[in-house]
Structures are given as structure tokens and as C-alpha cells.
Amino acid sequence: MDILTLFVVIPVLTITGIILVKDTRQVKLVSAVGMGLQLIMAGVLLFLYISARHAGDTAEMMFVKDVVWFSSLNIHYTVGVDGISVAMICLTALVVFAGIFASWEVEFLRKEFFISLILLSAGVFGFFISIDLFTMFLFYELAVIPMYILIGIWGSGPKEYAAMKLTLMLMGASALILVGILGIYFNSAPGGGQLTFNILEISKVTIPMSAQRMFFPLTFVGFGVLGALFPFHTWSPDGHSSAPTAVSMLHAGVLMKLGGYGAFRVAIFLMPEAAKELSWIFIILTSISVVYGAFGAIVQKDLKYINAYSSVSHCGLVLFAILMMNQTAMTGAIIQMISHGLMTALFFALIGMIYGRTHTRMINEMGGLMKVIPFLSVCYVIAGLASLGLPGFSGFVAEMTIFVGAFQHPEMFYRIVTIVAASSIVITAVYILRVIAILLLGPVNNEHHEHLTDAKWFEKVSVITLICFIALIGLAPFGLSSMIGSSLQPIVTKILALNPF
Amino acid sequence: MSLGTFLELRQELLLIAAALLVLIAEIFSDTDKKRNTSRLSVILLGIVTIAGFFPVPSGELFGGMYITSGVRVLMKNILNIGALLVFIQSVTWVKKEEHNDKASEYFLLLISTLVGMDFMISAGHFIMFYIGLELATIPVAALAAFDRYTNKSAEAGIKLILSSSLSSAILLYGLSMIYGTTGSLYFSAIAPLVSGSNIQILGFIFFFSGMAFKISIVPFHLWTADVYEGAPVSITSYLSVISKGAAVFTLIIILFTVFPVIIGTWQKTIYITSILTMTIGNLFAIRQQNLKRFLAFSSISQAGYILLGFMGGNQLGMATVIYYVLIYIFSNLGAFGVVTAISNATGKENMDDYNGLYHTNPKLSLVMMLSLFSLAGIPPVAGFFGKFFLFAAAAQQGFYLLVIIAVLNTIIALYYYLLVMKAMFINKSETPIEYFKSDFSTRIALGICVAGVVVTGFASVIFEMIRDLSFGI
Numbered sequence: 001m002d003i004l005t006l007f008v009v010i011p012v013l014t015i016t017g018i019i020l021v022k023d024t025r026q027v028k029l030v031s032a033v034g035m036g037l038q039l040i041m042a043g044v045l046l047f048l049y050i051s052a053r054h055a056g057d058t059a060e061m062m063f064v065k066d067v068v069w070f071s072s073l074n075i076h077y078t079v080g081v082d083g084i085s086v087a088m089i090c091l092t093a094l095v096v097f098a099g100i101f102a103s104w105e106v107e108f109l110r111k112e113f114f115i116s117l118i119l120l121s122a123g124v125f126g127f128f129i130s131i132d133l134f135t136m137f138l139f140y141e142l143a144v145i146p147m148y149i150l151i152g153i154w155g156s157g158p159k160e161y162a163a164m165k166l167t168l169m170l171m172g173a174s175a176l177i178l179v180g181i182l183g184i185y186f187n188s189a190p191g192g193g194q195l196t197f198n199i200l201e202i203s204k205v206t207i208p209m210s211a212q213r214m215f216f217p218l219t220f221v222g223f224g225v226l227g228a229l230f231p232f233h234t235w236s237p238d239g240h241s242s243a244p245t246a247v248s249m250l251h252a253g254v255l256m257k258l259g260g261y262g263a264f265r266v267a268i269f270l271m272p273e274a275a276k277e278l279s280w281i282f283i284i285l286t287s288i289s290v291v292y293g294a295f296g297a298i299v300q301k302d303l304k305y306i307n308a309y310s311s312v313s314h315c316g317l318v319l320f321a322i323l324m325m326n327q328t329a330m331t332g333a334i335i336q337m338i339s340h341g342l343m344t345a346l347f348f349a350l351i352g353m354i355y356g357r358t359h360t361r362m363i364n365e366m367g368g369l370m371k372v373i374p375f376l377s378v379c380y381v382i383a384g385l386a387s388l389g390l391p392g393f394s395g396f397v398a399e400m401t402i403f404v405g406a407f408q409h410p411e412m413f414y415r416i417v418t419i420v421a422a423s424s425i426v427i428t429a430v431y432i433l434r435v436i437a438i439l440l441l442g443p444v445n446n447e448h449h450e451h452l453t454d455a456k457w458f459e460k461v462s463v464i465t466l467i468c469f470i471a472l473i474g475l476a477p478f479g480l481s482s483m484i485g486s487s488l489q490p491i492v493t494k495i496l497a498l499n500p501f
Numbered sequence: 502m503s504l505g506t507f508l509e510l511r512q513e514l515l516l517i518a519a520a521l522l523v524l525i526a527e528i529f530s531d532t533d534k535k536r537n538t539s540r541l542s543v544i545l546l547g548i549v550t551i552a553g554f555f556p557v558p559s560g561e562l563f564g565g566m567y568i569t570s571g572v573r574v575l576m577k578n579i580l581n582i583g584a585l586l587v588f589i590q591s592v593t594w595v596k597k598e599e600h601n602d603k604a605s606e607y608f609l610l611l612i613s614t615l616v617g618m619d620f621m622i623s624a625g626h627f628i629m630f631y632i633g634l635e636l637a638t639i640p641v642a643a644l645a646a647f648d649r650y651t652n653k654s655a656e657a658g659i660k661l662i663l664s665s666s667l668s669s670a671i672l673l674y675g676l677s678m679i680y681g682t683t684g685s686l687y688f689s690a691i692a693p694l695v696s697g698s699n700i701q702i703l704g705f706i707f708f709f710s711g712m713a714f715k716i717s718i719v720p721f722h723l724w725t726a727d728v729y730e731g732a733p734v735s736i737t738s739y740l741s742v743i744s745k746g747a748a749v750f751t752l753i754i755i756l757f758t759v760f761p762v763i764i765g766t767w768q769k770t771i772y773i774t775s776i777l778t779m780t781i782g783n784l785f786a787i788r789q790q791n792l793k794r795f796l797a798f799s800s801i802s803q804a805g806y807i808l809l810g811f812m813g814g815n816q817l818g819m820a821t822v823i824y825y826v827l828i829y830i831f832s833n834l835g836a837f838g839v840v841t842a843i844s845n846a847t848g849k850e851n852m853d854d855y856n857g858l859y860h861t862n863p864k865l866s867l868v869m870m871l872s873l874f875s876l877a878g879i880p881p882v883a884g885f886f887g888k889f890f891l892f893a894a895a896a897q898q899g900f901y902l903l904v905i906i907a908v909l910n911t912i913i914a915l916y917y918y919l920l921v922m923k924a925m926f927i928n929k930s931e932t933p934i935e936y937f938k939s940d941f942s943t944r945i946a947l948g949i950c951v952a953g954v955v956v957t958g959f960a961s962v963i964f965e966m967i968r969d970l971s972f973g974i
């Protein structure tokens with residue numbers, strides 16, 4: 001068995017283990033061991049990838065494994081990774097690992113909770129390793145559907161409404177993607193010959209322009225819904241705020257990145273001509289996401305809503321940067337995905353922990369938490385500073401790269417839009433600092449909150465893991481950006497060759 | 502008749518022999534032991550099903566009235582598997598006190614409908630086709646009225662027989678026009694003479710409407726919900742899966758072999774009717790509280806998706822249709838199996854009764870979940886693969902708008918399937934359905950359904966086999 005398939009097999013084995021154990025206490029242990037193993041595997045993969053690149057392997061995708069599945073439609077199970085997917089896999093492994101510890105105290109139907117959570121992660125891992133559109137789509141849907149159960153059963157607030165809204169919107173998006181994929185497939189051999197679902201092979205041909213004009217918007221919007229593209233972002237605040245902690249972490253941290261990754265890998269990579277022609281429409285929509293999401297976060301009172309809107313803003317920035325279609329901006333987009341994934345997972349973990357103690361998420365019902373739970377509060381400040389792009393954390397590197405790249409675009413329209421989008425940095429600072437001021441500083445204004453206990457060991461594991469990696473990317477971004485950059489090279493070359501700026 | 506003739510006809514002959522054996526067994530069994538005939542029927546149908554898988558020569562019999570080929574044998578096998586599942590599921594129900602005296606009639610009538618379906622599929626002549634169609638329909642009407650002392654069941658029987666005779670009349674009228682323009686009723690003789698003249702188009706439309714009644718395609722679906730609700734659950738599942746599957750198989754064979762010339766006409770017809778069928782089936786399903794009615798409307802919308810596979814008119818199209826029917830048999834019978842089990846144990850059939858089912862009967866809920874996910878087309882269960890291929894078959898011919906409408910319909914469908922999920926997993930109930938232990942036969946049937954739902958998708962060999970046997974225009 002090849003190393004990439006293991007990323008799907010380990011979750012499946014973990015699920016089997018969870019089903020087999022009798023004691024619900026062991027469920028946590030099995031999940032932690034399984035996902036810990038997955039994290040180690042991600043590290044091994046990263047190491048193998050870097051050493052292979054140093055050894056001079058220049059293949060576009062590495063560790064490729066190809067098995068024919070449905071031969072009459074030329075559907076294969078094909079997996080392979082480049083630097084971008086390796087980075088995403090590491091991110092997923094980290095967030096899932098942290099998520100397991102953040103949900104250490106789930107009591108109700110514990111077995112089912114961990115099974116759904118790990119099933120979701122299996123879908124995400126499968127998505128990132130696939131280079132066959134059919135398999136990719138299969139894993140995408142596999143990642144979406146457990147959300148319904150996770151939010152519906154273990155959520156809070158209007159959970160049934162939120163779960164239904166989220167599931168239907170995301171499945172609606174996948175319906176668009178399905179049509180897009182079929183369209184790409186039936187146009188993948190314009191000169192005659194074998195039709196294919198393989199991304200690498202499709203990227204070698206030019207899909208006819210008439211088909212591109214039809215299927216690029218479908219595919220981009222389809223993936224864009226998951227990446228919170230305005231006006232299809234409305235599932236995100238409701239879904240994130242109703243979901244249990246680990247699910248919010250995983251969803252905002254990883255699942256939303258499926259949108260950015262898919263828009264990049266399928267929509268832009270396979271149909272660059274239409275992307276260039278139509279990018280102005282989506283640039284406008286994404287800049288609305290960026291600015292509107294940030295303004296939305298300012299007026300919210302619920303911690304999870306604040307963070308959900310901030311996710312809309314940050315993920316909008318990912319799509320925004322991808323559409324600029326140059327090396328720097330795209331590198332920034334990928335770093336932003338990783339950085340936002342870690343940051344938002346940290347945020348949601350902390351919010352979950354604070355909520356578990358104070359039993360409220362309304363910021364005006366809390367105050368002065370710094371005095372009672374200093375560890376969690378300091379971590380919250382760190383997450384906030386990372387989110388508003390303070391140098392030294394990953395957010396700064398990502399946003400800096402994105403805006404520098406976006407401003408390189410030669411056309412005036414794109415530069416103006418970049419300036420508009422860049423204003424979100426200021427707005428972000430407003431809502432982050434506002435929350436920190438109200439929530440953490442000042443006197444303790446609620447007597448029930450005077451005797452809270454600080455983080456337990458498993459919560460510290462979860463939080464510290466995430467902070468370490470945020471700081472690591474912020475302080476030493478070059479390893480990551482060179483890994484991404486070299487993998488972007490063939491893609492950007494393809495775009496530039498077709499559309500010299 | 503030579504031995505070879507027997508071999509080619511073996512599925513029909515074995516079924517007739519099985520029916521006769523059940524009849525004889527009924528005479529010789531005591532009144533108390535009548536349920537033995539149910540076990541016997543299951544075993545006999547099992548033997549027929551297995552016998553169907555042995556390879557036999559293809560060919561024509563009775564001067565071209567009867568045609569057999571690989572794909573036809575496959576279709577019959579699929580129907581046999583489905584019927585076997587229905588048989589196993591209904592053993593418990595037939596054992597009940599009030600049905601026990603009619604046990605052998607129940608199985609006898611079902612076997613004779615299967616004979617009818619087999620002749621329908623193998624027909625090479627419109628009269629043969631028509632006889633098969635009637636043989637496949639009339640016994641089901643008797644079965645729908647099985648609980649003849651309950652008003653709803655009697656109503657279902659009457660509704661089914663009236664509407665199906667009306668549709669048969671329309672169908673025959675259409676056939677008479679075809680006969681008038683071509684002078685023959687042999688498929689092989691008609692095909693080259695179909696030119697698309699106005700009267701032929703009219704005849705075709707009448708023929709299609711007659712078939713649309715059987716498949717319950719909108720706007721010929723109005724009988725469906727009432728009949729499905731009134732009839733006993735096992736008959737409802739039989740009607741919604743086996744009868745529908747047989748009609749779909751026959752329709753695709755006749756469209757591909759008799760009417761290939763007017764493909765433009767029937768593509769337009771199917772384009773419109775499939776959109777109507779999906780959309781209306783889905784919209785009505787949302788409002789249903791009774792799970793039998795719910796599944797009835799869901800099965801109407803499923804027929805709409807199946808029609809997408811017709812659009813291609815090629816080998817891929819036929820393969821996807823057969824493949825989807827196979828998956829549909831497993832998933833719909835899985836869902837109906839759970840409804841039957843719960844209805845037998847508690848008599849409850851409403852969605853509200855299912856609140857909190859997962860906490861009392863987790864296994865049944867999981868079977869229901871897998872079946873509904875398969876119907877909705879969610880991976881990794883088989884429905885996903887089936888739907889994907891159906892959509893691919895339509896997209897291959899460039900009907901992207903149709904595919905978009907179809908995928909949007911799957912979202913509506915997902916909504917109401919999730920409502921059932923919500924009732925079972927999320928809602929809480931003061932009086933949930935108590936835990937009960939299903940009997941052996943129910944568990945076997947549900948086990949086969951779950952295995953089918955899980956394996957049919959991943960095992961690409963099944964699809965490839967179906968595709969190799971299928972043919973295009």
C-alpha cells in the first residue's frame with residue numbers, strides 16, 4: 001500500500017476500532033491514537049516530500065498511485081501530492097488532532113461523535129490526495145454529509161436549522177461541481193481520443209472556450225460556496241455558531257479550505273482562459289466577502305458569530321488572491337489557507353473552552369476573564385493578534401504576500417480592488433481588539449465568573465500545538481513558501497504561457 | 502420443442518413450475534401449517550434466481566415472438582433478486598393470523614406477475630408484450646386489495662385496476678396506430694418502417710403514455726400515492742421497485758430497438774417528462790407524513806432520474822439505467838424493509854413515530870440511513886455511483902441544462918431524506934418506538950439490502966458487466 005492511501009485507511013481503521021471497543025472511555029483513546037498516528041504520518045510525508053525534492057525529483061505530482069476503477073468511463077483511483085497538497089494534509093492532520101482533544105469531554109453518544117468526526121476527516125484527506133476528479137468529488141461529498149449529524153445532534157442553539165441550511169447549501173454547491181466535472185470530462189479530449197478525469201492529463205489540453213465559459217463559473221461558484229463566496233456565505237455563520245467546538249474547528253479550519261483548494265486546482269488550473277476572462281466578476285464578489293465579512297464581525301455579539309464572519313473575510317481573501325493568477329498572490333493564498341486554518345481552529349477551540357466554563361458566548365455578559373483564566377485569555381490574545389496580521393505570526397506573512405502579489409497585477413481595476421480589500425486589515429483590527437477589550441480586560445463584571453478554573457491538560461495540548469505552528473510559520477515562512485512556490489511553478493507557467501500579461 | 506428451447510425459456514418455465522408447486526403444496530398442507538408454503542416459495546424463487554445466472558444461448562423462439570439475449574437475462578435476474586427480497590421481507594407479515602389462510606395465494610400471484618414481466622422483457626412482438634404487461638399488472642391489483650376488509654386496501658386495489666386498464670387501453674390504441682402504418686406487430690418488422698410520420702408519432706405518444714402509467718411518470722402518476730398508501734407494505738414495495746423496474750427495462754428495450762429512428766421525438770418527450778417527474782415527485786414528498794406515501798413520492802422522483810439514462814440512446818445510457826435500477830432495488834427495499842418491520846411490530850407508519858428511533862433501535866436506524874443516503878446519492882453508498890453515471894449519460898449528449906435541473910432536484914430530495922434522518926437521530930420523543938427484535942427473515946432481507954447498497958457501488962466489476970451486455974441504438 002502506498003503512503004497516500006494510508007491517509008484514508010488510517011481513519012477507516014480508527015473508526016473500526018471505535019466501533020469495536022466496548023468502553024466509551026476507550027473511544028477517546030482510540031481516536032487520539034489514530035489521529036496521532038495520522039499526524040505522524042503527515043510529518044513523515046512532509047519529510048519524504050522535501051527529501052525527494054532535494055534529491056532532484058521534479059515531477060509535478062509525487063507518490064502517484066494509479067488504479068483503474070471504472071474502466072469504461074476511464075475513472076481511476078489516482079492519488080498524488082505536490083507541495084500544496086502536502087501542506088494542506090499537514091494542516092488537516094494538525095487540526096483534527098487538536099479537535100480530538102478539544103472534544104475530550106463529549107459525553108452524549110460519544111462513540112457516534114468520534115465516528116462522524118473521523119469520517120469527516122477521512123473525506124478531507126481523501127480530497128487533498130486525489131488527482132482524479134471523480135474520486136475527488138466522492139471524497140468531497142463524504143466530507144460534507146457527516147456535518148449534518150454532527151451539528152444536528154451535538155450542536156447548540158438553532159442547531160437543526162443551521163445543520164439543514166449548511167448541508168443543503170454545501171450539497172447544492174456540490175451539485176454545481178458535479179455538472180462542472182462532467183462538463184470538463186466530456187471536453188477533456190477536444191481533438192478526439194480518450195476522455196479522462198485525471199487533472200494532470202486534462203491540464204495538458206485546452207478545453208474549448210465555449211465549454212470553459214459555461215463550466216468555469218459552475219465549478220468556481222461550486223467550490224466558492226464552501227470558501228464562503230459572497231452571496232453564498234450565509235451557511236457559514238449559522239453553521240459555525242451552532243456546531244460543537246471540534247466541528248467548528250474542523251469546518252472553519254479545514255473544510256472551508258476545500259473550497260479554496262478546489263477552486264484553485266480544478267476551476268483555475270483546468271480552465272485558465274475562462275478564469276482570466278471572467279475573473280473580474282468573481283474578484284468583485286470576493287472583495288465583497290472580504291470587506292463585508294469584516295464589517296459583519298464588528299457588529300456581532302456572539303463570539304462564534306464574530307469568528308464565523310471573520311472566517312468569511314479571511315477565506316474570501318484566499319479566493320481573491322487565487323483569482324489574481326500570479327505566482328506571488330497564489331503563494332499568499334495557499335499560506336493564507338494554512339494560516340487561517342490554524343488560527344481559526346485555535347479561535348474556535350478557545351471559544352469552546354471559554355463557553356464550557358462561562359456557559360455564555362455573548363461578549364457583553366463576560367468581562368475581565370484575564371484575571372480568572374489567564375492561560376486561555378493569553379492564548380486568545382495570541383490568536384487575535386495572529387488574526388489581525390501582527391508580524392511574527394502566520395497571518396502577517398499570508399496577507400502581506402497576498403496584497404503584494406495582487407498589487408502586481410498590471411490592470412488598474414485589479415489594483416483598486418486590492419486597495420479596497422486591503423482595508424479589511426484595519427477593520428479586522430477593530431473587531432479583534434474590541435473583543436479583547438470587552439472580554440478579557442477590565443473588571444470581572446459577572447460574579448459567576450469569579451471562580452473559573454483554567455485550562456486542563458488536554459485543552460493545553462490542543463491549544464499549544466496550534467500556537468506553535470502559527471508562530472513557526474510566522475517566524476520561518478520560507479520553508480513553506482518555497483515548497484508552495486515550487487509546486488505552483490508549473491501551474492503559473494501554464495497560465496502565463498496562455499495569457500502573457 | 503427441443504431441449505435448447507427449454508433452456509432459452511428456462512426463467513419463465515421455472516417460474517411457472519414454481520407457481521404450480523406452490524399451488525400443489527397448498528393442497529397438501531394442513532390448515533395450520535400453511536405458512537410452510539411461504540418458506541417453500543422463498544426457496545423456489547431462490548432456486549430460480551440462481552438458475553438464471555447460468556449462461557445460456559441467446560436466440561429467438563416462436564418465429565421471433567420471444568427474444569432472449571444476455572441483457573434480457575440480466576434484467577430478469579435483477580428483477581428476480583428484487584422479488585426474492587420482497588418475498589423474504591413479507592414472510593413475517595404473511596404469517597400473521599389474518600393473512601395465514603391466503604399465504605400461498607400471495608406468493609402464487611407474485612410469481613405469476615414475475616412470469617408476466619419476464620415475457621414483457623423478452624417480447625419480440627407487441628401482442629406478446631401486451632400479454633406480459635397484463636399478466637404483470639392484474640395480479641398486483643388483487644394483491645393491493647389483500648386486506649380486503651380495510652377500506653383503504655380495497656380502494657387501492659380498485660384504483661390500481663381501473664387506472665391500469667385505462668392506461669392499457671391508451672397503450673393499445675397507440676399500438677393500433679403503429680400497426681396501421683407498418684402492417685406488422687413484430688419489433689423487427691416495425692423498426693425499419695418507422696419513419697416519423699404524424700400518425701406514428703401520435704401512436705408512439707399513446708404507447709409512451711401507457712408505459713408512463715406503469716412507471717408512474719408525471720403527469721400519469723396520480724394513482725401512485727393512494728395505491729401505495731392503501732396497499733400492504735410489501736405490495737407497495739413490490740410495486741415501487743419490481744413493477745417499476747420491469748416497465749423501465751421494457752420501455753428502454755422497445756425505445757432502442759423499435760423506435761431508434763424517432764429518437765429526436767422521444768428525447769424531447771423524455772426531457773420534459775423527466776423534469777416534471779423529478780420536480781413534482783420531490784415537491785410532493787416534502788409534505789408527506791405517512792412514510793409509505795413519502796416513499797411513494799420519492800420513488801416517483803427516482804423514476805425521473807432513471808429517465809435521464811434514456812437520453813443518451815447509447816450503450817452507456819442503457820447500462821446506467823440497468824445499473825441504477827439494481828441499486829434502486831437494494832436501496833428502496835432497504836427503506837421499505839425498515840418501514841415493514843416497524844409497521845409489523847408496532848403498526849406505526851408516521852414520521853413523527855420515528856422520533857428518537859436511533860436510541861431504541863439503532864440497527865434499524867442505520868439501515869434506514871444507508872438506504873436513504875443511497876436514494877439521495879450520497880457517497881460512499883451505491884446511489885452516488887448510480888446517479889453520477891445517469892447524469893454522465895445525459896451530459897454525454899450535451900443535455901447539461903437537464904443535468905443541472907436534475908442535480909438541483911437531488912438537493913430537494915436530500916432535504917426530505919434528511920427530515921427522516923432528523924426524526925430518527927436528532928428529535929427526541931416521549932414515546933419512542935420500543936426496542937424490538939426483528940425475526941430472522943427480516944434480518945436476512947435487510948442484510949442483503951445493506952450489502953447490496955454498499956458493494957454495488959464500489960465493485961466496479963458489476964457496472965462493467967452490465968455495460969458489456971448493454972446495447973445502444
